[in-house]
Amino acid sequence: MSGHPGYGHHTVFEDADHIAFLDRWPTLAGKVLVAPKRHVEHVVRDLDPEAYVRLMLVVREVALAVEECVGAERTYLYSLGSMQGNAHLHWHIAGLPPGVPYGRQQFHALMAENGVLAVRPEEFADMAARIRERIAARGGLQGL
Known part of the structure; x- marks a missing residue:
């Protein structure tokens, strides 16, 4: 992956070790993917405790920013994939x-399978900018 999902994307956060970007096929407004830049396949075995905690802090801060932008009543966090x-x-x-x-x-x-949102490019750009602004305003990822 090397920090690139293989398609044009709207980044909401990036540091030396992580990238977060809007899902190209969102089922809910503001859906974001967060990944380590280093190739990692297993959520528990492939990360040492410090890298795991840093990744989860990124997930938390991005999720809080998404909540603020979309007015979520509940936030779903999940990791999927297989070999x-x-x-x-x-x-x-x-x-x-x-x-x-x-x-x-x-x-x-x-x-x-239940449908994805039809999002225009300018809507993606606007949502990404708003999430980036909320992340910056929260300040929780500085010095991570």
């Missing part, structure tokens, strides 16, 4: 907006 596909470790951050009926929450809200 057969999406092997590079990455975390998904998806903010559930208020008012979604229970039957359309949780896995239903996250599955692309």
